[in-house]
Amino acid sequence: MVMNFLKLIRWSNLLIIALLMVIVRLFIFEKGLQNSGLLFNLQFPQSSFWILVASVVLIAAGGNVVNDIYDQEIDNVNKPDKKIVGKSISETKAWILFFVLTLSGIALGYYLALEAKNTSFTLFHIFTPLLLWIYAAQLKKSPLLGNLAIAVLAACVPLVQLTFEYGAMLGAYSEVLNINVYGNPILFMPEWCFYLAVFAFLSTLIREIIKDMEDIEGDQKFGARTLPVVFGMTNAKKIVVVLSMIFIAVLYAALFFLSIFSQNTIVYFAYQSLSIALLVGSSMLKVVKTKDKKDFTALSNLWKLIMLAGFGTCIIYGFL
Numbered sequence: 001m002v003m004n005f006l007k008l009i010r011w012s013n014l015l016i017i018a019l020l021m022v023i024v025r026l027f028i029f030e031k032g033l034q035n036s037g038l039l040f041n042l043q044f045p046q047s048s049f050w051i052l053v054a055s056v057v058l059i060a061a062g063g064n065v066v067n068d069i070y071d072q073e074i075d076n077v078n079k080p081d082k083k084i085v086g087k088s089i090s091e092t093k094a095w096i097l098f099f100v101l102t103l104s105g106i107a108l109g110y111y112l113a114l115e116a117k118n119t120s121f122t123l124f125h126i127f128t129p130l131l132l133w134i135y136a137a138q139l140k141k142s143p144l145l146g147n148l149a150i151a152v153l154a155a156c157v158p159l160v161q162l163t164f165e166y167g168a169m170l171g172a173y174s175e176v177l178n179i180n181v182y183g184n185p186i187l188f189m190p191e192w193c194f195y196l197a198v199f200a201f202l203s204t205l206i207r208e209i210i211k212d213m214e215d216i217e218g219d220q221k222f223g224a225r226t227l228p229v230v231f232g233m234t235n236a237k238k239i240v241v242v243l244s245m246i247f248i249a250v251l252y253a254a255l256f257f258l259s260i261f262s263q264n265t266i267v268y269f270a271y272q273s274l275s276i277a278l279l280v281g282s283s284m285l286k287v288v289k290t291k292d293k294k295d296f297t298a299l300s301n302l303w304k305l306i307m308l309a310g311f312g313t314c315i316i317y318g319f320l
Contacts, residue, residue, distance in 0.1 A: 009061035043168035058105030063132030077218030151205035207303040214296035
């Protein structure tokens, strides 16, 4: 039962979300403060940070559950051996689990917003579950719209953390805006978070399209109008290649922008070229040749690795 629950909520994906949030706190905010040379400390308490992580993870878990509820028929074709809702867990129990996870995440987010004395901070925790539900019920069956919805939600993770972490910091250290505009790491913490948001958006968008190519058989059978179904597998592959090229271009554009604030540009360039860009280039070659469902699964997992490699840029920043 426990294993079925973990598979249902996609525990590995949730772990990536939590890991990203931990890395941002440790290597962007905490290390950024230390490297600034200013006697400032994090103002968002560690206990509140873990509550924020829990809220985001709970909402994401709820989204995974409701997605499987609506995908029961398609999963009978695409992944009959991995199907859980309607097989190991009843649909009724799955709905209960969805509401418990989602409402718990919203409640934690609302608590943090009250603690921050700004209820607008809870907009993410209300908007996200709603979009996840709409995605599972309708958008997932539409070409590109479903992919874009999930990509937007992935991009929101570093941004919601920026809202709470940086908001608390500016509340305590508003005068920092007048100190050493180009050399102070505190000032470009938002830029790092936006870089991660764009990185998460593009990598998730590409991975979602690849997953649609992996699931094309069931989607065709039950009338889901995903990108590969509507435009064909060949055109979907071309779109993935183009998006991958844009991804690499954005990667180096961000590197150039962030180099304004760093003396270690060559280190970032070498890391991104030898890890992220190399992996993306490999995925572009593979997607053109891939035909088998198992190969698409491997390609989807490769993009998970690319996401993790992206986190390494933040870790390098923290140490340099």
